[in-house]
Amino acid sequence: MKKIFVGIAALCLAASFASPVFADDDKIEIRSKAVTGAVPLDPNSPVWKDVKYLMVGMVPQNLVAPGAAEGSVPNVKVKSVHSDKEIAYLLEWYDATENDTETMMDKFSDAAALMFPVKQKTEPSFMMGDADNPVQILYWKAAWQKDIDKGYQDVRDAYPNYNYDSYPFVDTMIDAKGNKIVVKDNEIYKPVDPQDRAINTPIGKYSDAAKGYLPGLAVKNPRSKIDRTTPVEELNAVGFGTLTTQADSKANGKGVRSFGYWKVVITHPLKAEYTGQDADLTAGDHFITAIAIWDGAKKNRAGRKNFSNGGWISLYLEK
């Protein structure tokens, strides 16, 4: 029994250190399986069961400052399926700590991203592309997943017992659902229940005047988007510091926690939605992609991340 256990441990170690390891083929590439019908958005969908995976080794980004001094995600398991319209990727990695808030001053969210060259058959710099070779990025973030699952998170969610007297143009008498409490003339004023304070008013219920006091929202910063419909942001870049959110995107995704693992699906139309912004993928052809994983517990953000060892990885779309 003991021998078997040691054997399993050795196998696990081998799997985590030898990278990249292709599970059941000798080619180091992500093989996207053709499926009929819609691609699954659910990471636990049975569709994923029969799909071959590629174990991709990850290294800390410290080629450019600010970087991550130490890596914390040694590898990520990648699967992909595609229909004739859409492609889906499933990323699985171990992260002992779930970090799904950006609503606290010193907290950072777990996240994952896939990067593609926009122009066919080019190999841009794997560090955010370059001036001649733009890249497309599909960026999933745990904090946005929480926004989707539980509504836009703000200070009242981060600190449930926090109180603050008032905010400009926000009614002070609000119940937990955000409805105004009307006090009738003949009623004796009673102190507002802590649950019914201005801080509990969801931003979605704010008037335009009140929203004016949320600068990021007022200037439509994508980070302050209160009506997010997808946990995946689609972006373009042509080098460091050029990351730009696409105005309109059909990218979608879903991330779930499972026994210390993040399982994240990212989907995107196969064909480019916008030429010059998106990679145009076709079944039966070879492409490249790069992966990045952020560990919120290690205060990973921006260039402080883990990225696929060697940069670009081959991606083949089966017919």
Next chain:
Amino acid sequence: MATVKNWQLDREMEYPYEGNRPKRQITMFFDLNKCIACQTCTMACKTTWTSGKGQEAVFWNNVESKPYGFYPLAWDVKVLDLLGSQPWSGSVYKGKTIFEDVSFDEKVRGYLPDEMDYTSPNLGEDEASQIQTTEGDYIKGPVHKSWGFYLPRICNHCTYPGCLAACPRKAIYKRQDDGIVLIDQSKCRGYRECVKACPYKKAFYNNTTRVSEKCISCYPKIEAGEMSQCVTNCIGRIRIQAFKTTDLTKIRKNNVADFLIHVRKIALPLYPQFGTEPNNYYIPPIHVDPAYLTQMFGPGVENAIKQYRNAGKDKELLAALILFGNTEKMSDTFAYDAKTDEAVAYDEKGKEIVRVPCTEPIYIRKVLNAKSGAFLTNNT
């Protein structure tokens, strides 16, 4: 890394970008001998700019009591500790700045405060440097054995901002017209590299909009030739703002900023050793231990205290100090009118803005109202 000139350190230093001084630089002056920590400036700023959700713990302006008050907690001792003991040699700083000798994974040496560091706006408030043990100690001078003072702080709109250097998105910029440093609210992605890099901890993260924010030096007022909210609301009249000449070969003696910084050298930068060339200038409190003040304001402390003690005789200096808090309009030049014993401020066109008596006139009020017989003086 580029090499830039930092006149506060009297040497060249490393900075991630080429030096590019603005045409003129907005500067703020604080007479620390006058501050009473009433926090009127704090509230003036807070109600004007940061009253929204997510800005609960954001204080672009704060007043902390020294030596043991901080906001965020222990910000200055933590940065000093990060840098370690660093030497000055006369007016030349021989130590390392936050831009020099940084590790491979950083652009600027700094620390990201813990969220708990923001929970108290001035922990250690009003704790003096030491406990009074001997009766009468507090009135012995000129330096008090037991001391404390109030330190009002806003963003320093540094010539070499740490926040700007650290931002991977280049979402922070310094305006050429007035030297104000701003965070582009539409470009910021909330990485908090600026919060980490700013040694003064004056970049804040808005936890509801999820982007970082900082003092904007009330730029709509500055553009209109007026001073910022924290200056015009100061009831102690401890502050004044003016544009400083950035070309050090063209210093103007009749400009309040140039006069206080470069001519009398009475107003000193806060922690110049950090290397950002901050543009807030402090007149040090004269009763405080000079060793502590030197750590905080650099080697010019002794001269500044000497100048301040001499201000009664130095009429030109007195005139400059008298202008503090006496006008909302930004002055370009100032003068001492010996004939009338008044401080006079002028705008850029040379038009007189304000005239303030250097000696306060005395009125002696009658004891009784002649008509009604009511007391006009305090009769208790």
